[in-house]
Each structure stands twice: as C-alpha cells, then as structure tokens.
Amino acid sequence: MSGLTMATISHSFSARRVLDTVSLVIRPGELVALVGPSGCGKSTLAAIAAGIVKPDQGRILRQYQRHGMVFQQSRLLPWASARDNIAYPLTLGTLPRAQITARTHAAAQAVALLPEDLDKLPAQLSGGMRARAAIARALVVEPEFLIFDEPFAALDPALRRRMQDLVLSLAQARGFGGLFITHDLHEAARLSHRIAVMDRQGKGILGSLVPPGTPGARSEAQIFDFTQEARNHPLLHDLVNVDERAVTLDCACDTLGFQRCC
Numbered sequence: 001m002s003g004l005t006m007a008t009i010s011h012s013f014s015a016r017r018v019l020d021t022v023s024l025v026i027r028p029g030e031l032v033a034l035v036g037p038s039g040c041g042k043s044t045l046a047a048i049a050a051g052i053v054k055p056d057q058g059r060i061l062r063q064y065q066r067h068g069m070v071f072q073q074s075r076l077l078p079w080a081s082a083r084d085n086i087a088y089p090l091t092l093g094t095l096p097r098a099q100i101t102a103r104t105h106a107a108a109q110a111v112a113l114l115p116e117d118l119d120k121l122p123a124q125l126s127g128g129m130r131a132r133a134a135i136a137r138a139l140v141v142e143p144e145f146l147i148f149d150e151p152f153a154a155l156d157p158a159l160r161r162r163m164q165d166l167v168l169s170l171a172q173a174r175g176f177g178g179l180f181i182t183h184d185l186h187e188a189a190r191l192s193h194r195i196a197v198m199d200r201q202g203k204g205i206l207g208s209l210v211p212p213g214t215p216g217a218r219s220e221a222q223i224f225d226f227t228q229e230a231r232n233h234p235l236l237h238d239l240v241n242v243d244e245r246a247v248t249l250d251c252a253c254d255t256l257g258f259q260r261c262c
Contacts (some may be wrong), residue, residue: 002064002144002177003028004049009058011044019055019202026062031215033180033188036198037249042181043072045198046149049179061216064177065080065218067145068138072153074130074138076122080131083108083118086136107136128159135166145170146178152187156201164190168216185239189223191215200238207235212262 004026011019013232026032034042047053050069068089076085078227087104103180108118122130131151137153138146148167150159166186171178182188188195195209211218211226231240 002175003030003149004063004145004177005059005061006008006045006049007059007061009045009048009054009060010043011048011053013044017202019048020049021058022198022202022204024179024196024205026179027175028062028144029175030194031178031180031192033192033195034183035086035182035185035188035195035236035239037200038183040198040238042183046147046181046203050147056073062145064144064154066141066143067147068141068143069147070134070149071152074134074151076130076133078122079118082113082125082133082228085122085133086118086140089137096259102214102226103140103142104136108133110139110170111136115184117208127155128162129196131155131159131163132200134168135163139170140202143174146176148178148180150181150183153182153184160187169193169205172216181261183239185227185236186223189230197235197239198247209233209235 006022006024008021008023009019010021012018022041024032024045024187034045036042044053046069048055050067052069053068061115064201075080077088080088082103085099086107090100090103113129113132113136117125117129120131125133134151152163155163168191170176180191185195187213192211192215195211197206197208199206209230213224230236
C-alpha cells in the first residue's frame, strides 16, 4: 500500500491562513500532480505531507512506511560529495556501513549517475546531475511514496523532460505512489494519473482532471491536445489567467532551516 490521505488540512504562517480545510486523497500506486497559481499553498501542503511542517489542524493517513522528498532546489550539502549526499538519510539511522554503501550505489545507479560523479562536490556537478543526486537521495531510503516539490522548474526544457522521463521510469519499475507539485500543466499531464487543482487562496481542492491514458504511455500529441483543451476548463482559470507578478508570496522557514514560499 502506498496511498496518502490528507483531510481538512489548515495552516497559517505569520497569522496569514495559507491552507484552509484542504483535503486530498492519493490512491495506492497513483501519481497525482497538484497545480495552482504561485502562492496558493502547494509547497506548504507538500511539506505537511512529508512531515516537515505540522498543520494547525487536520488529519494525515499514510498507507506506507517510508517516503522520500525531492525539493524545489537540490538542497545538497555543499561540502559533501554526491555519494555522501545520497547516503545522508541512511547515516541518521543504525544501518551497517556496508549496507549504506550498497544502497547508496544502487540509488545512484537507478538515476544513472556515473561512478566518477559520486566523488564530486555539488558545485562540480551539472544541473542535471544535481537533480539526479537529489532524486537518488530520496530513493536511498527505499520509499513507497515520493513527494516532489517543483524539482525541475529551474531546468531547461530538454533537461526537464529527461528528468520527467526518469521519474516515470522509476515509478513504473518500483510502483510507488506520489504527489508532484508543479505549476506547469504540460508537466502535470506527462507525469500524473490525475491532476488536482488547488484554489488560488488555498481554500481546498477545486477538482481534478484526468489526462487520457496512463503516465509514460501517452503520446506527445495526446499531451498537447489535452493541455490545449484543459486551458479552457473552468477549474484552471486561475492557473492560466492569474498574473503571478501580483501575487504576494509569504515565506517561512521550515524545520530544516530552509526558506520556502508557500
């Protein structure tokens, strides 16, 4: 089982209500993309799903033992090698060193990082390799559920597509469920079984759209036709039409000390 249920989740930052009674159910093995305008609370909901932020109210039911998270930035430790960054979650437990090494190499191999890249510092890695290392760090705990918080937004289109294909291949091979935060409708249509749409003020999920076919099996023509038609759907009015320059983002620091925008 790898499902996730978040029921009537509410949360505030600095007296501003960011999420207001948001409910979302992700079925076992389902990849759900969550879309909405910047500032609507998508990243906050992802942080709550991951246990990084505790909601003011609401209930979370996780039908799995372990999850991993890939953040907006790679958040690799700058002084540590790619190998040590990938292994970091395992060093917090009591696993034997040999098992940590084996799982680290397996995670790196799963994302196609070359052995010679593992000794490099993050500053010596390309953007694509940093993204791969961040995904490997999430995989190393052998998760049954993955949470992605716009991890490819800063990548160029060609590299973004390669990272999307990597996520699809991993999901198909390992069968995990997941929550993928994005504001890119095309990315949502490529990666998900279902697209959930967040209210622009964080007041719940407005509804869902289901692209034709299944992730990884859709043709580019199907994705293009779906996104063109979906842009006229009432559910996506705010995503398509809100001027993000007019949106005020409230930021706070999560429990790891990283600034994040809600």
